[in-house]
Amino acid sequence: MAEALETYDITVVGGGPAGMFAGFYAGLRNAKTQIIESLSELGGQVAALYPEKTILDVGGYPQIKGRELVSRLEEQLKTVDTEVKLNTTVQNVRQVGDEFEIETSTGKSMTKAIIIATGVGAFNPRKLAVDNSDEFEGKNLFYSVKNLEHFKNREVLVAGGGDSAIDEALLLESVASQVYLLHRRDNFRAMEHSVDMLNESTVEPVTPFLIHSLSQEGDRVKVEAKRMKSDEEKTMVVDDIVVNYGFIAQDDALAGWEVHPDGQRGKIHSGMNGTTNVKNVFTIGDVAEYEDKQPLIATGFGEAPMAVNAAMKSIYPDRRGPVHSTSMKR
Numbered sequence: 656m657a658e659a660l661e662t663y664d665i666t667v668v669g670g671g672p673a674g675m676f677a678g679f680y681a682g683l684r685n686a687k688t689q690i691i692e693s694l695s696e697l698g699g700q701v702a703a704l705y706p707e708k709t710i711l712d713v714g715g716y717p718q719i720k721g722r723e724l725v726s727r728l729e730e731q732l733k734t735v736d737t738e739v740k741l742n743t744t745v746q747n748v749r750q751v752g753d754e755f756e757i758e759t760s761t762g763k764s765m766t767k768a769i770i771i772a773t774g775v776g777a778f779n780p781r782k783l784a785v786d787n788s789d790e791f792e793g794k795n796l797f798y799s800v801k802n803l804e805h806f807k808n809r810e811v812l813v814a815g816g817g818d819s820a821i822d823e824a825l826l827l828e829s830v831a832s833q834v835y836l837l838h839r840r841d842n843f844r845a846m847e848h849s850v851d852m853l854n855e856s857t858v859e860p861v862t863p864f865l866i867h868s869l870s871q872e873g874d875r876v877k878v879e880a881k882r883m884k885s886d887e888e889k890t891m892v893v894d895d896i897v898v899n900y901g902f903i904a905q906d907d908a909l910a911g912w913e914v915h916p917d918g919q920r921g922k923i924h925s926g927m928n929g930t931t932n933v934k935n936v937f938t939i940g941d942v943a944e945y946e947d948k949q950p951l952i953a954t955g956f957g958e959a960p961m962a963v964n965a966a967m968k969s970i971y972p973d974r975r976g977p978v979h980s981t982s983m984k985r
């Protein structure tokens with residue numbers, strides 16, 4: 656006879672900030688819970704894309720580095736019994752009676768409820784559209800600041816005009832000898848607070864220019880840029896270039912799942928409390944979509960307990976609902 660599969664109350668798919676907090680909160684509710692994460696570390700976009708960035712908009716932290724926020728979430732998660740399975744991708748979900756069979760790259764399990772927190776799925780940076788950019792990648796050309804020390808006393812050109820580009824320019828200003836911020840428009844599309852900080856900083860804007868070629872100049876890189884709507888050329892020689900043109904996300908993290916809640920363009924339609932059109936399948940964080948959704952860490956933190964409580968109410972209707980954390984902890 657086939658061996659019985661382990662059954663969980665709640666399976667959280669995705670270990671970004673939203674999934675981590677959901678896993679913790681489910682533990683507080685004494686739900687037998689697993690978090691399944693494709694990558695080798697928890698933290699989702701925060702750990703993978705901007706560990707060095709200072710985050711300003713998470714409640715309780717006037718400012719906190721991405722890396723530090725993930726480590727606080729890990730610390731909090733360790734206070735409950737939630738299991739974490741890293742390097743494991745959910746490849747299929749099948750309905751079996753009232754429950755679900757979860758098939759992953761490393762094995763199978765059963766679950767009564769699922770919380771999908773797959774964020775933007777697999778993500779890759781939008782690359783600099785210059786033919787030979789690959790030759791510079793990892794040496795003088797970077798798509799995120801993973802190791803701030805590398806940029807110490809160096810001249811750095813940041814390319815991009817959104818919040819993340821400005822955040823990176825300001826972060827680099829703290830160690831680099833000079834930071835330039837090159838953008839193809841005259842205005843930066845970023846939060847007013849970030850633009851104010853940029854105006855007060857030593858970061859030198861280079862606008863409206865677009866990079867069209869790179870060449871090696873000793874250990875440094877020669878950047879040639881063209882002024883928008885003009886033939887004016889600008890040549891700069893810098894130690895490093897950090898490009899922040901945003902990210903291209905995988906279309907559908909749920910591709911191949913037999914249980915596939917409704918959604919479009921890789922997002923899942925979310926009702927009240929993260930409900931989807933499939934009973935006991937919930938969604939939170941960046942992947943969950945509803946009108947005027949703001950894809951922020953704080954949003955995912957708010958959605959997580961609502962989905963966990965809705966899942967618990969659905970699978971254990973006779974259990975008393977939550978009051979607040981101190982009354983839930985054993």
Ligand SMILES: Cc1cc2nc3c(=O)[nH]c(=O)nc-3n(C[C@H](O)[C@H](O)[C@H](O)COP(=O)(O)OP(=O)(O)OC[C@H]3O[C@@H](n4cnc5c(N)ncnc54)[C@H](O)[C@@H]3O)c2cc1C
Nearest residue numbers: 669671672673693699700745773774775940941950951952
């Ligand atoms: C450069 C940048 C700067 C940002 N700055 C801020 C900021 O200052 N403040 C703020 O609030 N927000 C910021 N954000 C947005 C914030 O990072 C996201 O809102 C947040 O990470 C969403 O969390 P999440 O848990 O929903 O998804 P994610 O962080 O995307 O995590 C989802 C996880 O699911 C995993 N996964 C996907 N598919 C599967 C599968 N099939 N099986 C197993 N695992 C899977 C992925 O590997 C990933 O780890 C920023 C984003 C970027 C890109």
